[in-house]
Amino acid sequence: MNHSISLTVNGVRRDIALSDPRVTLLDLLREQLDLTGTKKGCDRGQCGACTILVDGRRINSCLALAISHDGCEITTIEGVARGDELHPLQAAFIAHDGFQCGFCTPGQIMSALGLINEGQAGCDAERIREGMSGNLCRCGAYAGITEAVLEVQQKLEADKERRVA
Amino acid sequence: MKSFDYVKPASITEAIAAARAPGAAYLAAGTNLLDLMKGGVSRPDRLVDVTHLPGLDTIEQLADGSLRIGALVSNADLAHDAAFARACPAVAEALLSGASAQLRNAATVGGNLLQRTRCAYFYDVAGRCNKRAAGSGCDAREGDNDMHAVLGWSDGCIATHPSDFCVPLVALDATVEIEGNSGRRELRLEDLHRLPGTTPEQETVLEPGDLIVALKLPAAARNFAAHARYLKVRERTSYAFAVVSAAAHLAIVSGRIEQARIALGGVAAKPWRARDAEAVLAGREATPQNFRHAAEAALAAATPSGDNAFKIELAQRILVRALNLAAAGTPERIAALPASPFSIHPGALHDA
Numbered sequence: 431m432n433h434s435i436s437l438t439v440n441g442v443r444r445d446i447a448l449s450d451p452r453v454t455l456l457d458l459l460r461e462q463l464d465l466t467g468t469k470k471g472c473d474r475g476q477c478g479a480c481t482i483l484v485d486g487r488r489i490n491s492c493l494a495l496a497i498s499h500d501g502c503e504i505t506t507i508e509g510v511a512r513g514d515e516l517h518p519l520q521a522a523f524i525a526h527d528g529f530q531c532g533f534c535t536p537g538q539i540m541s542a543l544g545l546i547n548e549g550q551a552g553c554d555a556e557r558i559r560e561g562m563s564g565n566l567c568r569c570g571a572y573a574g575i576t577e578a579v580l581e582v583q584q585k586l587e588a589d590k591e592r593r594v595a
Numbered sequence: 596m597k598s599f600d601y602v603k604p605a606s607i608t609e610a611i612a613a614a615r616a617p618g619a620a621y622l623a624a625g626t627n628l629l630d631l632m633k634g635g636v637s638r639p640d641r642l643v644d645v646t647h648l649p650g651l652d653t654i655e656q657l658a659d660g661s662l663r664i665g666a667l668v669s670n671a672d673l674a675h676d677a678a679f680a681r682a683c684p685a686v687a688e689a690l691l692s693g694a695s696a697q698l699r700n701a702a703t704v705g706g707n708l709l710q711r712t713r714c715a716y717f718y719d720v721a722g723r724c725n726k727r728a729a730g731s732g733c734d735a736r737e738g739d740n741d742m743h744a745v746l747g748w749s750d751g752c753i754a755t756h757p758s759d760f761c762v763p764l765v766a767l768d769a770t771v772e773i774e775g776n777s778g779r780r781e782l783r784l785e786d787l788h789r790l791p792g793t794t795p796e797q798e799t800v801l802e803p804g805d806l807i808v809a810l811k812l813p814a815a816a817r818n819f820a821a822h823a824r825y826l827k828v829r830e831r832t833s834y835a836f837a838v839v840s841a842a843a844h845l846a847i848v849s850g851r852i853e854q855a856r857i858a859l860g861g862v863a864a865k866p867w868r869a870r871d872a873e874a875v876l877a878g879r880e881a882t883p884q885n886f887r888h889a890a891e892a893a894l895a896a897a898t899p900s901g902d903n904a905f906k907i908e909l910a911q912r913i914l915v916r917a918l919n920l921a922a923a924g925t926p927e928r929i930a931a932l933p934a935s936p937f938s939i940h941p942g943a944l945h946d947a
Contacts, residue, residue, distance in 0.1 A: 451599065451600075451601035451642070452596050454629070473633065474634075475630055478695065478697060487671075488696060488700060489700050489701045490626070490701070493629045493698075494624075494625065494701065495625060498625070498644050541696070541697065544700070545696065548671075548675075548696070556931035559833075560931055562696075563696075563832075563834040564694070564695020564696055564697045564698065564834060565695075
């Protein structure tokens with residue numbers, strides 16, 4: 431049986447035919463929409479490599495059926511930069527050596543975006559580490575990842591204070 | 596993953612009718628179910644998607660002061676709801692100590708109550724498991740079983756219930772609202788999950804088609820808000836299931852404990868209310884000695900089901916520490932590492 435859904439992916443509305451209800455958002459993005467930036471690591475919700483934003487909130491796309499997300503707004507790593515201009519988080523990951531092999535990086539950056547949107551961690555490194563604990567990095571770049579997220583968060587708060595002042 | 600029919604009902608009535616059929620399962624966020632389906636552990640023929648049903652995603656305060664939480668409220672939204680976290684701080688702490696931020700954003704209140712055990716032999720479809728395949732046997736009995744139950748287990752099953760959320764909830768006398776074939780009914784959360792006995796495959800008292808629509812916390816839950824903690828020992832600091840955990844709630848009047856509400860996690864096939872421990876503390880002073888007596892009462896009936904005798908002493912120590920932390924007072928803000936024994940708080944006795 432064919433099912434059809436529509437999604438807004440990185441700002442573009444897509445009408446999608448699903449050949450099977452088993453298709454996850456992760457497989458849909460990678461196999462059908464050619465957005466391979468979102469990575470399939472464990473495919474079981476344990477590693478965070480497949481993290482995307484759905485309606486602005488980070489989730490594991492490997493544990494989300496596409497068919498259940500009709501009408502949702504999806505942001506993937508491909509939708510984060512503005513043209514050639516990197517998102518501040520992307521730039522900070524480079525500046526702080528927040529990766530080595532890079533496989534987990536799209537998930538790390540999407541998770542960090544979600545974390546900052548949630549507004550629970552602030553500039554507390556311990557809260558950032560806890561908030562990023564759903565993203566594993568087998569290269570062990572955690573120190574750089576924490577510094578990168580912290581730097582972007584600090585800049586955001588400084589900008590906010592400047593605007594208020 | 597085995598193929599299935601996908602049904603998207605427009606109402607609760609339609610959902611119940613669709614889910615009554617043999618082989619049907621409800622789908623909410625799917626954070627547990629899809630994982631089980633990928634592993635071939637769950638093999639439903641039909642998924643009834645309830646995520647779009649109206650009216651199940653609100654947190655309300657009812658006229659009698661109780662709180663009613665829709666079954667589709669996400670773990671993250673509930674934990675970060677300021678009014679809820681003020682009323683039930685240990686529940687919020689338990690929620691934030693479970694899973695990862697990504698999973699908490701998706702996972703729902705109703706789904707959390709019905710999550711399945713994390714026993715490795717339940718997940719291993721090549722092995723024997725009475726819970727997954729009734730009557731097949733239990734490979735955990737002779738296997739790696741240091742994480743298994745010390746209370747309420749049977750020869751047929753020694754698995755534990757994995758939820759953090761449920762632990763403070765049973766302590767606070769939470770109830771569950773269920774819609775089913777015969778209309779709406781309410782059940783104590785403590786009575787939702789079954790102990791394994793000779794039928795470990797029957798994990799809850801729910802009937803085919805039954806849908807959890809809401810969770811309720813009685814107004815009296817607020818009486819413990821000033822002295823409420825959840826503490827959880829894990830094999831790593833974060834993003835892990837409990838080895839053992841404890842929810843400790845105290846109502847303290849002039850230095851004396853008027854009432855205590857205590858439950859343990861990671862020790863049994865259901866969240867374990869420790870009424871014997873509560874009775875020890877009623878009317879007593881909040882002292883480490885009394886807390887130790889309460890912890891001994893809580894675990895008095897415990898026996899190892901394998902290489903897990905250490906959990907009996909560990910559960911007592913973690914309960915003593917949770918009670919000490921609760922007595923010291925609920926912190927203004929949930930710790931950076933929620934429910935972690937590694938959190939640093941005034942009043943924490945790390946050698947307890």
